[in-house]
Amino acid sequence: xxxxxxxxxxxxxxxxxxxYLNRRKFLAGLGIAGAAxxxxxxxxxxxxxxxxxxxxxKISGLQKSPFSTTEKITPxxxxxxxxxxxxxxxxxxxxxELAKNFKTRPWNVTIDGAVQKKLKWDxxxxxxxxxxxxxxxxxxxxxxxxxxxxxxGFSLSELIKRAQPTSKANFVQFTTIYDPGQMxxxxxxVLDWPYVEALRMDEAMHPLTLLCFGMYGxxxxxQDGAPLRLIVPWKYGFKSAKAIVKISFVEHQPxxxxxxANPHDFGFYxxxxxxxxxxxxxxxxxxxxxxxxxxxxxFNGYDQVAGLYSGMDLVKNY
Amino acid sequence: xxxITKIFIFIAALVPFGLLLWRxxxxxxxxMTTWGAGLGANPIxxxxxxxGDWTLRFLLITLAITPLRKxxxxxxxxxxxxxxxxxxxxxxxxxxxxxxxxxxxxxxHEILADVAKRKFITIGFTGFLxxxxxxxxxxxxxxxxxxxxRWQALHRLIYVAAIxxxxxxxxxxxxDIRRPVQYGILLGxxxxxxxxxxxxxSFQKRRSMTAPHKVTAVSx
Numbered sequence: 193x194x195x196x197x198x199x200x201x202x203x204x205x206x207x208x209x210x211x212y213l214n215r216r217k218f219l220a221g222l223g224i225a226g227a228a229x230x231x232x233x234x235x236x237x238x239x240x241x242x243x244x245x246x247x248x249x250k251i252s253g254l255q256k257s258p259f260s261t262t263e264k265i266t267p268x269x270x271x272x273x274x275x276x277x278x279x280x281x282x283x284x285x286x287x288x289e290l291a292k293n294f295k296t297r298p299w300n301v302t303i304d305g306a307v308q309k310k311l312k313w314d315x316x317x318x319x320x321x322x323x324x325x326x327x328x329x330x331x332x333x334x335x336x337x338x339x340x341x342x343x344x345g346f347s348l349s350e351l352i353k354r355a356q357p358t359s360k361a362n363f364v365q366f367t368t369i370y371d372p373g374q375m376x377x378x379x380x381x382v383l384d385w386p387y388v389e390a391l392r393m394d395e396a397m398h399p400l401t402l403l404c405f406g407m408y409g410x411x412x413x414x415q416d417g418a419p420l421r422l423i424v425p426w427k428y429g430f431k432s433a434k435a436i437v438k439i440s441f442v443e444h445q446p447x448x449x450x451x452x453a454n455p456h457d458f459g460f461y462x463x464x465x466x467x468x469x470x471x472x473x474x475x476x477x478x479x480x481x482x483x484x485x486x487x488x489x490x491f492n493g494y495d496q497v498a499g500l501y502s503g504m505d506l507v508k509n510y
Numbered sequence: 511x512x513x514i515t516k517i518f519i520f521i522a523a524l525v526p527f528g529l530l531l532w533r534x535x536x537x538x539x540x541x542m543t544t545w546g547a548g549l550g551a552n553p554i555x556x557x558x559x560x561x562g563d564w565t566l567r568f569l570l571i572t573l574a575i576t577p578l579r580k581x582x583x584x585x586x587x588x589x590x591x592x593x594x595x596x597x598x599x600x601x602x603x604x605x606x607x608x609x610x611x612x613x614x615x616x617x618x619h620e621i622l623a624d625v626a627k628r629k630f631i632t633i634g635f636t637g638f639l640x641x642x643x644x645x646x647x648x649x650x651x652x653x654x655x656x657x658x659x660r661w662q663a664l665h666r667l668i669y670v671a672a673i674x675x676x677x678x679x680x681x682x683x684x685x686d687i688r689r690p691v692q693y694g695i696l697l698g699x700x701x702x703x704x705x706x707x708x709x710x711x712s713f714q715k716r717r718s719m720t721a722p723h724k725v726t727a728v729s730x
Contacts, residue, residue: 271551274551278686282686284551454684480551485615
C-alpha cells in the first residue's frame with residue numbers, strides 16, 4: 193500500500209486555528225453591528241478548509257467495497273468537528289482543536305493474550321496487511337445522531353489471522369492509548385482510563401468489522417481516532433475504539449469502559465436496536481444535516497449480522 | 511435610572527437568544543437549506559443546550575437577587591427580579607419548545623414515552639411545569655389578588671424548579687458531571703443563604719426591619 197505524502201502544505205502556511213476562530217468571532221461581531229451579511233455557511237466553508245489542511249495525506253489505490261451504502265455522505269467538516277472523544281474533551285467541538293498536535297508516529301500496537309506469541313507491530317507494517325478499501329458506512333451514536341462516513345481500512349479479520357489467536361481466544365479487547373500529556377481529557381477521571389472496548393470473536397471476525405486508518409480519501413483525522421481505530425457499523429459508536437495501542441485475545445468477556453461507567457445504560461453488546469431503550473429512546477435518530485428525525489433500523493440496517501445473535505435475547509443482552 | 515437599567519437588562523437578556531437566531535439563519539434566512547449551518551454539526555442539539563444553559567443561569571440570577579440586595583445593600587435590585595425570572599421562563603419555554611418541535615417533531619407518542627420513562631426528562635418537565643404558575647402570577651394584579659404572603663409562598667416553587675433543573679442536567683450527562691455540579695454548587699449556596707436567614711434569629715430581625723417582600727408587594 194502506498195501513502196502518498198504529496199500535497200504537502202508547509203505547516204507555516206496553515207492558518208493557525210486561533211486565527212480562524214478570531215476571524216469567526218470578528219465576523220459574528222460584524223453581524224451584530226448589522227454590517228455585511230456573512231453567515232453560517234460561509235464560516236463553515238472556511239472551517240472545512242482548515243480540516244482539509246490538517247489531514248493532508250491522501251491514500252491512493254482505494255478499493256471499492258460492496259458493503260458501502262449509497263446514502264448521502266455527511267460533510268467532512270461535521271465528522272471532524274463533532275466528536276465524542278473524551279480523551280481530549282467531553283465537549284464535542286473540543287477534540288478538533290485539542291487533537292491537532294497528537295503524535296501518531298511512531299506508533300506500535302501490542303498483540304497479547306491468547307496468541308501463539310506476543311507481538312508488537314509497527315503501525316506502518318499493519319497498514320500493509322491488506323489493500324485499503326473505502327467503506328461508506330452508517331454510524332449511529334447512542335446519543336441519537338448518525339452520520340454516513342467513507343472510512344478507509346480493511347476487515348479486522350486480516351489482522352486477527354496474522355495474530356494467530358489460540359482456541360482460548362473468545363473475545364478481542366481493544367485498548368486506547370493512555371497519554372494524559374497529549375490527551376488533556378485523561379487528566380480527569382471522567383472515565384476509567386485507558387478506554388477499553390471489546391467484541392466477541394465472531395463479531396470481530398465478521399467482514400463488516402473494519403480496522404480503520406483513513407476517511408474521506410485521506411489519513412484518519414486525529415480527532416476521529418488516528419492512527420488506528422475500529423469501526424463496527426451495527427453497534428453504537430462507542431464500541432468502535434479509537435487510537436488503539438493494544439489488541440488482546442481473551443477467554444472471558446472483558447469489562448468495557450462505558451458499561452463499567454454505567455452498566456444500566458451501556459451493555460457489552462450495544463447493538464443498534466430501536467426496541468431497546470436504555471440511555472435514550474433509540475427508535476429515532478437525527479442524521480447530521482437533516483432536520484427531521486428518521487427511524488433507526490435494527491443493527492443500524494446491517495441485517496447480515498443477525499445470524500451472530502440467533503437464539504439470543506437482545507433485550508437482555510443489550 | 512431604574513427604567514434605563516431595565517431596558518438594558520431586557521436587551522442584554524435577549525442577546526443569547528438573538529445570537530442563536532443569528533447563527534441559525536445565517537447569511538441566507540430565506541434559503542432553508544442553509545438553516546442551522548452556523549450552529550455546527552448538530553444545530554438542534556446546540557439550540558437545546560444553549561436554551562437549557564440560559565434557563566439555569568437566569569434561575570440562578572433570579573435567586574441571587576435577594577441575597578445580593580441585602581449583602582450589597584442595594585434594595586432597588588428587587589425591581590429587576592420579575593424580569594429576570596420571566597427570562598428564566600422564556601428560556602425554559604424555548605428549551606421545551608425545541609424539544610417537542612425540533613427534536614421530536616410533535617411525535618406525541620415519543621414525547622409521552624420520554625416523559626414517562628426517562629427520569630431526566632420527567633424531572634426537567636416537572637421543573638418547567640412548576641415555572642408556569644410563577645410566570646402567570648408574576649403581575650402586580652396577581653400579587654394583589656393572592657395577597658403578598660400567599661404570593662410569596664407560591665413563588666417559593668422557584669426553589670423546587672431550580673433544583674429540578676440542576677438534577678435534570680446532572681442526570682442527562684453521560685459521564686462528565688462537572689458543569690451540572692457547578693450549577694448545583696451555586697444553587698446550593700443560594701438556597702443555603704435562605705436556610706441561614708430562616709434559622710438565624712439575628713438575620714430574621716434584620717429581615718423584618720427592612721421587610722423587603724411586603725414593600726415590593728405593595729409598591730407593585
